[in-house]
Amino acid sequence: xxxxxxSSGSDDAxxxxxxxxxxxxxxxxIVRKYQQSMLNYVSRMVREREMALDxxxxxxxxxxxxxxxxxxxxxxxxxxxxxxxxxxxxxWRKKKIVVVSLDQxxxxxxxxxxxxxxxxxxxxxxxxxxxxxxxxxxxxMDRLPVHLRExxxxxxxxxxxxxxxAEIKKLPVGTVKNRVFQAKEMMRVLIEESx
Amino acid sequence: xxxxxxxxxxxYLDGALSAPDREDVERHLADCEACRRALDVRxxxxxxxxxxxxxxxPGDFTARIMAQVSERPAYAPKKAVRIFAWATAAAxxxxxxxxxxxxxxxxxxxxxxxKWGGAFGTYLQNAAGVAIKGLKLFILSGKIIADVxxxxxxxxxxxxxxxxxxxxxxxxxxALIVLFSGGMFxxxxxxxSEKIDEEE
Numbered sequence: 363x364x365x366x367x368x369s370s371g372s373d374d375a376x377x378x379x380x381x382x383x384x385x386x387x388x389x390x391x392i393v394r395k396y397q398q399s400m401l402n403y404v405s406r407m408v409r410e411r412e413m414a415l416d417x418x419x420x421x422x423x424x425x426x427x428x429x430x431x432x433x434x435x436x437x438x439x440x441x442x443x444x445x446x447x448x449x450x451x452x453x454w455r456k457k458k459i460v461v462v463s464l465d466q467x468x469x470x471x472x473x474x475x476x477x478x479x480x481x482x483x484x485x486x487x488x489x490x491x492x493x494x495x496x497x498x499x500x501x502x503m504d505r506l507p508v509h510l511r512e513x514x515x516x517x518x519x520x521x522x523x524x525x526x527x528a529e530i531k532k533l534p535v536g537t538v539k540n541r542v543f544q545a546k547e548m549m550r551v552l553i554e555e556s557x
Numbered sequence: 558x559x560x561x562x563x564x565x566x567x568x569y570l571d572g573a574l575s576a577p578d579r580e581d582v583e584r585h586l587a588d589c590e591a592c593r594r595a596l597d598v599r600x601x602x603x604x605x606x607x608x609x610x611x612x613x614x615p616g617d618f619t620a621r622i623m624a625q626v627s628e629r630p631a632y633a634p635k636k637a638v639r640i641f642a643w644a645t646a647a648a649x650x651x652x653x654x655x656x657x658x659x660x661x662x663x664x665x666x667x668x669x670x671x672k673w674g675g676a677f678g679t680y681l682q683n684a685a686g687v688a689i690k691g692l693k694l695f696i697l698s699g700k701i702i703a704d705v706x707x708x709x710x711x712x713x714x715x716x717x718x719x720x721x722x723x724x725x726x727x728x729x730x731x732a733l734i735v736l737f738s739g740g741m742f743x744x745x746x747x748x749x750s751e752k753i754d755e756e757e
Contacts, residue, residue, distance in 0.1 A: 398612070500609075550598060
């Protein structure tokens with residue numbers, strides 16, 4: 363853990379303590395600090411702008427209601443994103459979207475290599491401008507199963523470490539790494555297929 | 558060296574390889590066009606994902622959340638903070654009342670303070686006399702309690718001397734149970750009052 367992370371963690375713990383003493387301004391500081399990363403994540407998961415705003419708002423309200431259960435020995439961001447992740451699982455269940463549990467055993471043949479396609483497509487990708495690649499990336503993300511999309515977004519959009527993701531999902535780091543690998547390879551295949 | 562696996566390429570991009578492994582990968586990449594292309598594709602996708610624009614947050618997003626938060630009951634400040642807040646409010650009220658009184662009667666604040674201070678001194682003297690009497694009473698009642706409990710203990714000792722060892726164990730066990738139940742009852746009462754305090 364870096365010094366910055368440590369100080370940010372203790373700042374968060376102080377803000378939570380103040381919010382629990384009735385200082386709503388402290389909670390507002392928390393919202394301002396995490397709203398961008400939360401919306402970057404949620405918007406890539408639900409795709410509709412208004413829905414992303416509603417979901418994020420509900421996540422922060424749930425976090426406020428659950429503040430007494432937050433334990434300062436854990437990172438606040440991890441705790442907050444766990445609330446968001448659980449909320450989204452409920453959301454997808456209501457929308458009847460199949461959610462695959464991340465801790466279910468991995469198919470032995472499913473090591474990601476089966477997802478590989480010929481690398482000649484690489485030359486095609488090289489020709490795309492950044493914006494075109496972004497559009498393809500967005501489209502590919504839509505097609506990624508939600509349980510893999512979540513990890514891909516956390517890793518590449520939110521810049522989380524494998525350890526942070528493992529803590530949020532309460533899974534071994536190895537399992538998370540394996541799933542992130544699957545997500546990345548599936549994204550690559552989907553992008554190359556669309557080229 | 559055979560071509561690099563996808564896993565190896567990602568580890569290389571993540572900076573998760575040891576220095577010797579990293580050098581091995583770099584040596585292979587220098588000689589292998591296919592692996593360089595495979596790395597390039599993955600690097601571009603990861604780069605594009607990291608470069609995705611931030612979600613544009615509406616200006617009133619935080620305010621909307623805080624409006625909903627303010628509709629919910631605020632978490633209560635801790636008891637010490639509440640007492641401090643009440644004490645400050647009381648001091649401010651008394652101070653203001655004093656100021657208004659001084660203004661209304663046209664008396665100087667210092668003269669008023671001296672006048673009230675003299676009266677207060679007399680009250681203080683009387684109060685101290687009462688407090689000393691109370692203290693004496695308290696010490697006396699302490700002596701009485703000590704005498705009574707000494708006699709009760711002596712009676713218990715003589716009763717215990719008449720009992721056999723098994724009876725003593727049974728009586729001691731029952732006494733412990735009564736004490737423990739009493740303690741648990743008090744603890745529950747305290748917990749309930751704390752909870753009510755928190756809810757308030």
